[in-house]
Each structure stands twice: as C-alpha cells, then as structure tokens.
Amino acid sequence: MKIKLNIWKQENPKAKGKFVKYELDGVAEEMSFLEMLDSLNEKLIKEHQEPVAFEHDCREGICGSCGLYINGRPHGPGDEIGTCQLHMRAFREGDSITIEPWRAKGFPVIKDLIVDRNAFDKIMAAGGFISIDMGQAADANAILVSKEAADKAFDAAACIGCGACVAACKNSSAMLFVAAKVSQFALLPQGKIEAKRRALNMIAKMDELGFGSCTNTGACEAECPKGISIDYIAMLNREYLCASFSETE
Amino acid sequence: MSKLDSKIPEGPLAEKWSKYKASMKLVSPLNKKKLDIIVVGTGIAGAPAAATLAELGYNVKSFCFQDTARRAHSVAAQGGINAAKNYKSDGDSVYRLFYDMIKGGDFRAREANVYRIAEVSNAIIDQLTAQGVPFAREYGGTLANRTFGGVQVSRTFYAQGQTGQQVLLGGYSALKRQVSLGKVKMYSRRQMLDLVIIDGKARGIITRNLVTGEIERHSAHAVVLATGGYGTIYYLSTLAVNSNGSAAWQAYKKGAFFGNPSFVQIHPTSIPVLNDYQCKLTLMSESLRNDGRIWVPKEKGDKRDPNIIPEDERDYFLERRYPAFGNLVPRDVASRAAKERCDAGFGVGKTGLAVYLDFRDSVKKQGEKAIKGKYGNLFDLYEKITGESPYKTPMMIYPAGHYTMGGLWVDYNLMTTIPGLFAIGEANFSDHGANRLGASSLMQGAGDGYCILPYTITNYLADEIKTKLPSTDTPEFEEAAKTAKERLDKFLSINGKQTATSFHKRLGHIMWNYCGMSRNEEGLKKALQMIDDLQKEFWSDLKIPGKVEELNQELEKASRIADFLELAKLMALDALNRKESCGAHFREESQTEGGEAQRIDSEYSYVAAWEYQGDNKEPKLHKEELKFENVEVKVRSYK
Numbered sequence: 001m002k003i004k005l006n007i008w009k010q011e012n013p014k015a016k017g018k019f020v021k022y023e024l025d026g027v028a029e030e031m032s033f034l035e036m037l038d039s040l041n042e043k044l045i046k047e048h049q050e051p052v053a054f055e056h057d058c059r060e061g062i063c064g065s066c067g068l069y070i071n072g073r074p075h076g077p078g079d080e081i082g083t084c085q086l087h088m089r090a091f092r093e094g095d096s097i098t099i100e101p102w103r104a105k106g107f108p109v110i111k112d113l114i115v116d117r118n119a120f121d122k123i124m125a126a127g128g129f130i131s132i133d134m135g136q137a138a139d140a141n142a143i144l145v146s147k148e149a150a151d152k153a154f155d156a157a158a159c160i161g162c163g164a165c166v167a168a169c170k171n172s173s174a175m176l177f178v179a180a181k182v183s184q185f186a187l188l189p190q191g192k193i194e195a196k197r198r199a200l201n202m203i204a205k206m207d208e209l210g211f212g213s214c215t216n217t218g219a220c221e222a223e224c225p226k227g228i229s230i231d232y233i234a235m236l237n238r239e240y241l242c243a244s245f246s247e248t249e
Numbered sequence: 250m251s252k253l254d255s256k257i258p259e260g261p262l263a264e265k266w267s268k269y270k271a272s273m274k275l276v277s278p279l280n281k282k283k284l285d286i287i288v289v290g291t292g293i294a295g296a297p298a299a300a301t302l303a304e305l306g307y308n309v310k311s312f313c314f315q316d317t318a319r320r321a322h323s324v325a326a327q328g329g330i331n332a333a334k335n336y337k338s339d340g341d342s343v344y345r346l347f348y349d350m351i352k353g354g355d356f357r358a359r360e361a362n363v364y365r366i367a368e369v370s371n372a373i374i375d376q377l378t379a380q381g382v383p384f385a386r387e388y389g390g391t392l393a394n395r396t397f398g399g400v401q402v403s404r405t406f407y408a409q410g411q412t413g414q415q416v417l418l419g420g421y422s423a424l425k426r427q428v429s430l431g432k433v434k435m436y437s438r439r440q441m442l443d444l445v446i447i448d449g450k451a452r453g454i455i456t457r458n459l460v461t462g463e464i465e466r467h468s469a470h471a472v473v474l475a476t477g478g479y480g481t482i483y484y485l486s487t488l489a490v491n492s493n494g495s496a497a498w499q500a501y502k503k504g505a506f507f508g509n510p511s512f513v514q515i516h517p518t519s520i521p522v523l524n525d526y527q528c529k530l531t532l533m534s535e536s537l538r539n540d541g542r543i544w545v546p547k548e549k550g551d552k553r554d555p556n557i558i559p560e561d562e563r564d565y566f567l568e569r570r571y572p573a574f575g576n577l578v579p580r581d582v583a584s585r586a587a588k589e590r591c592d593a594g595f596g597v598g599k600t601g602l603a604v605y606l607d608f609r610d611s612v613k614k615q616g617e618k619a620i621k622g623k624y625g626n627l628f629d630l631y632e633k634i635t636g637e638s639p640y641k642t643p644m645m646i647y648p649a650g651h652y653t654m655g656g657l658w659v660d661y662n663l664m665t666t667i668p669g670l671f672a673i674g675e676a677n678f679s680d681h682g683a684n685r686l687g688a689s690s691l692m693q694g695a696g697d698g699y700c701i702l703p704y705t706i707t708n709y710l711a712d713e714i715k716t717k718l719p720s721t722d723t724p725e726f727e728e729a730a731k732t733a734k735e736r737l738d739k740f741l742s743i744n745g746k747q748t749a750t751s752f753h754k755r756l757g758h759i760m761w762n763y764c765g766m767s768r769n770e771e772g773l774k775k776a777l778q779m780i781d782d783l784q785k786e787f788w789s790d791l792k793i794p795g796k797v798e799e800l801n802q803e804l805e806k807a808s809r810i811a812d813f814l815e816l817a818k819l820m821a822l823d824a825l826n827r828k829e830s831c832g833a834h835f836r837e838e839s840q841t842e843g844g845e846a847q848r849i850d851s852e853y854s855y856v857a858a859w860e861y862q863g864d865n866k867e868p869k870l871h872k873e874e875l876k877f878e879n880v881e882v883k884v885r886s887y888k
C-alpha cells in the first residue's frame with residue numbers, strides 16, 4: 001500500500017523543528033511500523049536526503065528505546081504495545097500518518113524523533129533501588145514472599161521506562177513511572193525498609209526535573225505498553241503521605 | 250613459552266576458587282579510591298561489575314551506547330537464570346551444574362572456569378532476590394523453578410518470560426545507587442571506537458559521543474569489556490539490532506586473542522523469517538519446550554491445517570530421536586534436527602522453513618489458565634507478530650542466530666592477553682565451550698560481574714597502586730583518537746550508492762548460508778572469498794549521509810559493519826580450521842552415521858585463540874589444550 005507520512009524533523013536540540021511530508025509506496029501489511037520507517041530511510045539515503053532519526057533496539061517491546069507519538073497517541077493505535085510492536089496492518093491504503101517525538105518539558109528533543117529521557121535515570125538514582133551491597137544477602141529462600149505479592153510486584157516491575165505515560169499526560173507527569181518502581185519495592189519485604197525515603201526522594205526529583213503533578217486523568221494507564229495500572233499511583237500516594245507524615249513528626 | 254597461560258590455580262577443582270580468594274593480593278580501601286576502572290557495557294555483566302567495583306571503593310566509569318544503562322540487550326533475555334540451589338531436592342549440586350555445562354558445551358570449555366561459575370551461581374540468586382528482583386514464587390512463598398534444555402533437574406529461576414529484564418534491572422538499580430553515591434560516572438550514548446594501550450597495558454578507550462559526534466578520550470588503571478555478543482553478524486538474529494562485536498574486535502586488533510570465534514549458537518525456537526524487510530527475529534523462549542511438543546507432518550508437503558492432522562500422522566521428531574531428553578535436548582541438537590526435517594522437505598508454513606511447537610496437549614492437561622501463567626507474555630508476543638494465537642494453533646518456529654560462545658580469550662582472572670584488559674559476560678569465550686545451555690548466560694554474566702571480576706581485578710590492581718591515572722594527552726591517546734576520527738571521515742568520504750544496511754544484509758546471508766548451522770570446507774572457502782569481495786565493495790560504494798559531528802545513526806552502523814566484515818573472515822577461518830564437529834559447530838565432513846556431531850578429541854581438544862597479525866595477513870593460531878581431570882570425556886548423548 002501507499003501511505004503519506006508527516007514527520008517531525010529537527011536537526012538538533014537548539015534548532016527549530018518542523019513537519020516534513022513524505023510519501024511511501026510498497027508498504028506491506030506485515031511490516032512492523034519501524035520496518036516501514038527503515039524502508040523510508042533506505043529510500044531517503046539513496047535519494048540523497050537526510051534519513052529520519054528514531055530510537056530503537058530490541059524491536060520486541062522490552063528495551064523501551066522506541067517511543068513515537070503516532071497520530072496523537074504514544075506508541076500509536078493498539079493497546080499494550082510498544083511502537084516496535086505496531087504493525088502496518090493497523091493502517092490502510094492512502095492513510096496519512098503523523099509522527100512526532102514525545103513532547104514533554106522533561107524530555108527535550110535531541111534530533112528528529114529522538115528525545116532525551118535522562119531524567120528517568122536521575123529519578124531512579126534518587127531512590128529506585130534497595131541498598132544492599134554484593135555479599136550481604138542471605139539465602140534467597142530466607143525471605144518468603146507470598147505469590148500474590150510477588151506477582152503484583154512483578155506487574156509493577158514490568159515497566160520498560162519508555163516514557164509513554166509522560167507523553168500521554170496533559171501535565172507531563174511521570175507519576176506512573178515512579179509509582180511502578182516505588183510499588184514494586186514496597187510490595188516486597190526486602191524493599192519495605194527504605195520505602196518511605198524512596199517515595200519522598202523519587203517524587204522530589206521528579207518535581208525538580210520539571211515533570212507535572214498527577215491529576216488522575218488515567219491517560220498514562222491507557223497508553224502504557226506494559227499495562228501498568230494506576231492503582232500503583234494510589235499505592236505511591238499512600239507511601240508518600242505516610243512518609244511525609246512521619247517526616248514532620 | 251606460548252603466550253597462552255590460563256593461570257588456573259593449583260589444587261582440587263572444588264577448592265581452586267576459595268584458595269585463589271584466600272591467597273590473592275588485596276588493595277586497601279585508601280588505595281582503591283585512587284584507582285579508576287572503565288567498564289564498557291551495562292548488561293547483565295557490565296552493570297553488576299560497575300556497581301560492585303564501586304561498592305568496593307574504586308572509581309568507576311561506565312559506558313553504553315544506549316541512552317540509558319537499563320536498555321542493554323540483556324533486558325531481552327526471556328526464560329531464566331540457573332543456580333545450583335537444589336531447592337527442588339532433585340539431586341542438583343554445584344558439581345552437576347558444572348557437569349551439565351561441560352557436557353552441554355561438548356567438552357570444549359575449561360573445567361576450572363566452569364566449576365567456578367557453578368559455584369558462585371547460588372550467591373547470584375541471593376543477591377538478586379535481596380535487590381528486589383520479583384522472581385516467580387510458589388504458593389508457600391518460596392522461589393519457583395523450571396527446567397531448561399539439556400538437563401534433568403529444575404534449576405532455573407524466572408520472572409515470567411521477562412527474566413532478563415528483571416535481572417538486569419536489579420543490576421541497573423545497584424548501578425544507579427552507586428551513581429547517586431558519586432562512585433560511578435555514567436557515560437551513556439557513547440560508542441567505544443578503540444582501546445588505548447600504554448607500555449603494554451590497557452589504559453583507556455576512545456569513544457564517540459553519539460549525540461554531538463565528539464571524539465572523546467578516557468583513561469583508567471584497567472579496562473573491562475562487557476560489550477556482549479556478535480550474533481547480529483547474521484543480520485537476522487534474536488539479538489537487539491544494535492548489538493555488535495566492535496569493542497571486542499578493536500581489542501583483538503590491539504593484541505587481545507580471540508577465542509573460538511566460529512562457535513555460535515543457533516537457537517531452535519525463533520519466529521521464522523516472515524518477509525524481506527525484517528531486521529530481527531523474535532525468540533520464543535526455550536522454556537516453552539517444557540510444555541510444547543515439536544513436530545512436523547509425516548507426509549512431505551502436507552499443507553493441511555495442523556489441528557486436523559491426526560496424531561499418528563505427526564512426527565514428533567525430537568521425542569523420536571532422543572527419547573531420554575525428548576523436546577528438551579540442547580539447542581544445537583534441536584536446531585539441527587529441525588533443519589534436517591525442513592531440508593528433507595517436511596517443513597511447514599509458507600516457506601517450508603518452519604516446524605510446529607504445539608501446546609494442544611498441555612492446554613488440555615493443565616488448562617489454558619496454567620499455561621497462560623507460565624507463558625502468557627510469550628504467547629501474546631507471538632500473536633502480536635504473527636496474528637495467530639498459540640492457544641489455538643501450534644506455533645511455527647525455526648532456528649535463528651542467538652548467542653556467541655566465542656569471544657575474547659581470557660585466563661582464569663578473566664583477563665585477556667592484554668594486561669589490564671578484562672572481558673566478561675558474552676564478550677568473553679569462557680564458560681560455554683561449543684554450545685551454551687539455556688539460562689546459563691545470565692548466570693555467567695552476573696557471576697562474572699558480581700562475584701568473580703571484583704576479586705580478580707583487585708588482584709591485578711594491587712600492583713598498580715603506585716601508577717598515576719594516565720593523562721589523555723599522551724602520544725598513544727593522540728594516535729588512537731586520530732585513527733578513529735580518520736576512519737569515520739573515510740566512511741563519509743566514500744560517497745557511493747549502497748546503504749550500510751544493504752551490506753549488512755548481504756553479509757548476513759553469506760554467514761547464515763556458509764558459517765551457520767552447518768558448515769563444510771567448500772562452503773567456508775567460498776564464504777571467505779565472498780566476504781572479501783563484499784568488503785571491497787563496501788569500502789568503495791558505501792553511502793553515508795550527514796556529518797561526523799552530529800547524531801548520525803548511519804555512521805554508527807557503518808563502523809559496526811566494517812568490523813563485522815573483518816570478524817566474519819575470522820569466524821570462517823576458525824570454522825575451516827576445526828575439521829571436527831562439536832556442539833554448535835557442525836562440520837558436515839565429521840558426523841556419525843545417525844547424523845550426530847562427531848568430535849575428534851585427539852586433534853581438537855583445544856581452544857583456538859587467534860592473534861591478529863595485521864590487516865590482510867593470516868592471523869596466528871594459538872592452542873590452549875583442554876585437560877579434563879574431573880569428568881570423563883564421552884560421546885555427548887541425549888538419547
């Protein structure tokens with residue numbers, strides 16, 4: 001099939017970007033969305049034009065590299081998929097597809113469709129860990145964890161750090177991302193000890209880095225490729241309140 | 250004396266590592282603060298190494314080419330991680346894990362290293378659990394296990410089909426903690442271009458800042474490469490598409506020997522090639538073979554819907570050929586068996602290059618819910634790509650390039666032949682011989698990073714406490730930076746007509762056809778010629794747009810492919826040299842009547858370690874003879 005593309009091009013972080021239109025023929029239904037962009041790029045290079053820069057690596061929805069805002073939706077049409085798992089069967093002959101980078105203050109554009117998500121690393125460094133040095137751990141079965149808690153912790157831990165939640169949110173809040181990490185650890189006995197400190201520090205860092213606050217619209221949950229539930233935000237709020245409380249005591 | 254000294258400690262196998270630790274040299278906390286270590290790679294080997302070295306007090310610089318450490322290719326590992334915990338009381342032990350790996354590797358790995366990795370495996374699970382890795386649990390709250398190919402015990406720990414992600418995030422969070430404590434400095438979006446050697450020792454690296462294009466210099470007292478495997482040389486493979494062999498290759502060209510480059514694992518259960526645009530194949534985890542049965546129709550070219558093919562018209566060829574292990578034979582055996590059926594005309598699907606992996610019986614026996622609990626996300630993944638539900642229709646699978654057992658040659662210290670240059674994880678050749686068993690790579694990477702390297706590098710650095718951090722203005726750094734820059738300029742100046750990707754695709758085809766699942770002398774010689782021609786074409790007709798001084802993904806690709814073109818030749822050469830079949834290396838000239846791999850121990854019981862002699866010169870082969878003192882070397886049988 002033949003499609004029309006409207007893609008954000010921006011030379012570097014300081015440059016002013018703009019939309020550029022392309023037409024692409026010979027798009028097959030079974031192509032993945034990124035394979036479609038690959039073939040666009042191959043064509044552009046041969047025609048002595050600049051290819052479109054976009055980020056990707058695993059191409060199976062687990063590394064979190066890919067992240068495109070497609071026709072107004074993070075990761076495009078389809079539920080619980082990363083951009084790399086979107087296939088062209090979701091589109092029709094003659095469709096126009098608009099592709100943009102994540103738009104959020106916390107994620108400045110580096111080039112074309114690539115944004116800087118370093119802020120997530122900074123939030124993680126503020127508390128997204130359990131403080132245990134190598135060599136200090138007891139036998140793994142010395143800590144019993146109910147299957148239910150382990151499964152719930154796993155569901156939260158499935159976050160791939162893609163940033164779609166931020167891109168989907170009208171406040172550009174990173175609450176779902178933070179909540180997933182805080183909840184994963186809070187659900188496990190190993191993580192309980194630092195739970196309060198973790199919630200306070202990660203949220204403070206998130207605020208500092210220019211992410212907005214959460215007004216519970218649920219847009220993040222709807223677009224999260226890993227189906228992370230906003231129930232975890234409620235859990236984070238509890239941890240946070242509890243922690244702020246004991247801080248002021 | 251040969252330059253190859255594996256430095257295996259004296260004493261009984263089970264005591265070597267504890268004796269080593271008890272007698273190694275130490276570095277005082279005060280001196281550790283004065284020592285800098287570069288760790289390239291943040292996968293399941295690199296992230297734990299950087300974190301653990303920082304915990305010990307060293308100053309660590311950590312590098313990766315992704316935007317963040319958490320996206321290293323390890324994140325994609327699916328099925329699990331092994332340990333000899335014997336939580337199931339099914340007769341597992343450190344010795345049995347060691348034995349399974351030695352046998353699985355077809356007696357082409359070094360006993361002492363393999364035993365050590367088995368020995369530290371339990372501590373890894375303890376550490377990961379303490380870090381909050383949400384491994385699967387039983388109702389009683391204890392950790393759950395499953396079985397992987399090539400073994401008869403349940404020793405694999407897992408987190409659904411996302412074990413790699415969870416285990417890597419454990420290492421990543423430990424790394425982030427050290428970043429916050431100021432002990433690790435992160436350099437993401439950096440591509441290592443060269444290794445810098447001063448007075449015979451590894452002292453730094455040259456990198457390209459992938460955002461600005463700037464060529465940077467970094468110095469240290471020691472350099473660790475945790476840069477992963479080179480399976481993407483086949484173009485289509487199960488690896489993340491930007492994985493590459495460049496760092497190891499640059500180290501090779503600076504004098505580090507390359508061990509068994511041709512030993513590549515072809516994984517039996519990947520989603521088959523569907524079309525021409527694909528740049529990657531998606532793995533379906535080996536754990537599926539616990540409950541899925543592999544078959545093809547007994548009738549050639551039977552195109553019926555698999556669900557209506559009656560039981561007695563199905564050939565469960567693994568169960569038929571290998572009754573003792575059935576669907577759980579090791580990967581090399583399963584891959585070859587599938588290829589044999591397809592080559593003989595029994596393959597299924599549009600291309601005839603696929604076999605069925607069928608869950609019908611397990612769904613019937615255990616219920617859809619139980620199967621979903623074990624493999625839910627893998628089934629979803631499959632359905633997203635193919636549009637078919639494995640709950641209803643058997644999966645179609647075919648072998649794909651997956652893992653490189655070969656890599657930089659290292660001694661017992663995990664040090665390469667360049668003093669001060671260490672290699673860990675998939676980047677080294679060390680523990681898997683000629684074939685790797687499932688769930689043992691995460692174990693090896695994590696073991697190298699958390700448990701082994703922190704000791705062995707300390708033993709090395711104890712002699713470096715008086716060395717000042719080298720300046721990056723030395724002639725060696727100047728020279729390396731200059732050469733790296735010139736090479737990048739060269740790519741841009743060719744200004745030909747063909748894209749980097751098109752060359753990669755063609756190289757992949759050559760390697761898959763002649764240096765893949767089965768090899769022969771004629772094919773390998775042909776491949777060498779073809780690679781040579783392709784390389785010439787590459788350097789005269791490559792088209793790279795843009796500049797060096799900007800984010801330029803095509804330029805990144807070009808430099809990886811240029812290295813692959815050289816590495817490909819070494820792989821073919823190594824495969825040509827080894828006239829026996831062993832593990833994943835199947836030389837058609839050396840097989841039993843039943844079509845099984847035939848080792849020739851009298852001639853090839855060695856590690857082939859290749860030394861670079863200059864471009865366009867035949868590399869020099871060094872042999873590390875393998876001695877087996879603790880296992881009986883047998884014909885590897887899974888019947």
Ligand SMILES: Cc1cc2nc3c(=O)[nH]c(=O)nc-3n(C[C@H](O)[C@H](O)[C@H](O)COP(=O)(O)OP(=O)(O)OC[C@H]3O[C@@H](n4cnc5c(N)ncnc54)[C@H](O)[C@@H]3O)c2cc1C
Pocket residue numbers: 289290291292293294295312313314315318321322323324325326327328329330412413439440441442475476477478487488489492493495496532651652673674675676687688689690691692694
């Ligand atoms: C689909 C799939 C599933 C798998 N499942 C399992 C499993 O269930 N169990 C198991 O044990 N094993 C599994 N494996 C194998 C296992 O995942 C890998 O062998 C292992 O993760 C390799 O880890 P590593 O740390 O050595 O390297 P990687 O994780 O590949 O990391 C390489 C690192 O090096 C960096 N790097 C590389 N080159 C450069 C350069 N030039 N400059 C700067 N940085 C560089 C990268 O940025 C990255 O951080 C699987 C493999 C695949 C492909």
Ligand code: SF4
Pocket residue numbers: 158159160161162163164165166176177180220223224225226227228
């Ligand atoms: S919570 Fe979901 S959307 Fe947000 S970063 Fe994690 S995986 Fe992406």
Ligand code: FES
Pocket residue numbers: 055056057058059060061062063064065066082083084085160
């Ligand atoms: S490329 Fe890894 S999640 Fe899409």
